[in-house]
Amino acid sequence: MDVTIYEVAQRAGVSIATVSRTLRGTGPVASKTREKVLKAVEELNFTPSRLGVSLAEGRHAANGIVFPNLAGPYYTQVLLGYEEVASELGRSVVILSTKGRTNVRDAVKDLAGRVDGMLVFGHTAPDDLVRELTAAGTPLVFISREPLPGADTLRSENTASAQLLAAHLQEHGHERFAFLGAPMTVGDDVDERWQGVRSVLGAAIEAVPTEEYTVECGHAAALKLMRGRNRPQAVVCSDDEVALGALLAAEELGLSVPGDIAVTGWDDIMAARHARPALTTIRQPMREMGALAARALDELITGARSTQNHLTLTTELVIRASCGNHPQEEPR
């Protein structure tokens, strides 16, 4: 916002075109000229204005990311991987949290105007805007959402893992189940998880909604559930945070986990390992998803690829103490 290319040019006694060429390495520049220019740049401490460059180049060199909130570790981890790769590719990251926002549509649209492409979680952006953006050719990558035309989607495997988890719980002898944190949106990760466990457990599992997927809401809903008559023997939670809430509720009610009631989570966030009992959960490669999203976006932006990719990453069932008694505990 200070010294411009004109002042550099003047000081070096050349035209602005030459300065630009020198700095970007495009086009030939005599070595003597180059030196004069570099000297002037040095003396004036010149840095090209990002705005000017972007306007002339017609690109922002920035990526957007839209998430509901940053409260839990899940989005954070994805963001981490995303930022890392984006910046490796020379792009900044502009963030947008939709939680508690009255006008999401405008906010996303504004973001779209600041970046070359965006990563969007689930259904955080309004559908009509998404259609508008894909129609306009804005590169878009989605995480935790069913595939849609005109954009990449990226998610980790849910259904099969959920079935695996359900089967494991059955092996422990549990017979009455609850799914805490019932899906709110069709087609997102939680919905797939629910469908997965349900396909195995059928009528033996009951869907119990929570307000949000947070510790607090999980805690509140779990309290109610565990106090009710016909308490389930195992509670499958939509994610680790809800599960942590359930653990808290059990403790409060004097129920032993997994003795009186088993609890499982999803994601394998840090606290899952530190909780007591440690949470049985499904680990998904959050950080890697962010990284992959950044690369996918890069391909779409640079035009290296024009088709859509729909990737599903594999997950891992992490068995700890909260799901039932195991002969030997896992070390560490």
Place this chain on the structure above:
Amino acid sequence: MDVTIYEVAQRAGVSIATVSRTLRGTGPVASKTREKVLKAVEELNFTPSRLGVSLAEGRHAANGIVFPNLAGPYYTQVLLGYEEVASELGRSVVILSTKGRTNVRDAVKDLAGRVDGMLVFGHTAPDDLVRELTAAGTPLVFISREPLPGADTLRSENTASAQLLAAHLQEHGHERFAFLGAPMTVGDDVDERWQGVRSVLGAAIEAVPTEEYTVECGHAAALKLMRGRNRPQAVVCSDDEVALGALLAAEELGLSVPGDIAVTGWDDIMAARHARPALTTIRQPMREMGALAARALDELITGARSTQNHLTLTTELVIRASCGNHPQEEPR
């Protein structure tokens, strides 16, 4: 990147100036003209190019934030509060993680070129660049750093809280202490905490460094510490994550906490409450700090304030089970 103000003007049969005035509400526009313009805008689905606007206005309407990494909840929480307020003030947030980056200086400089002002954690930006930026008048707010001329600083209280914590541990009868996660930088939060506990405990506390302030590093260092002869009776950790690592180490060695060894953290992150034993820690208002930083930055950017503020927020000692046996446990 599509339809421009020219096309709108042409379609509405007016000049681009009129379109601009209509959309921004600056200057008078006849109501008939306004309607024509709005109709054209609607039909063409026009959105002003952020780049064009910024270049003409001379401002980015964006804030930057520089942090070491996003691994733990601390930075995330601050970021959360920051983004919330920033977007409330009509500014986007561009993030920059310095962890694992070879050229931090250039990255920060690039960021500075994209925003109207930045929030910087501790000493993540090189000192000479900071001087350069403050000299150039770039609005800057720091968190967790000693005050410096030309920029705001914002931090939560450390020394007194540390003294309080130390005194509390003494009341439990502990006599030999270790500070796990010894400070790496003079003047940052951890350094102040260390100075605080030390001022009370004197020679009774020993500084034990960790590679980083993470669970893993805390775990590794704690293992070594707890295995050594003359094991301390209480371990004061630089932050909750290191403390969680210490808890893990104790469990691994079959030591009971707080029976054999007491452990305390700092920050009161989510996992602190869920760990067993739950962590005694110092809660600092992370989210609020982010929010305050955004407001401070806004004042500096808009020029509403030209002096520097150096705020210190109060913290709260949260006593849980990990520091020693208390007559009655806190409920929940």
Place this chain on the structure above:
DNA sequence: TCCTTTTCTGTAAGCGCTTACACGCGCTTG
């Protein structure tokens, strides 16, 4: 009716950069 205001609108000059194009110059080459 003529002149002064007021209201509205258009022209054009930026904002800071990139780059196509053209031009001049010193060399090679037939």
Place this chain on the structure above:
DNA sequence: CAAGCGCGTGTAAGCGCTTACAGAAAAGGA
């Protein structure tokens, strides 16, 4: 020795917008 060729450099036309300024039209007053 003239034609041809590269290399180096400058000129100028954008990129998409805002806004000072000026001019035109409408409105009001005497």
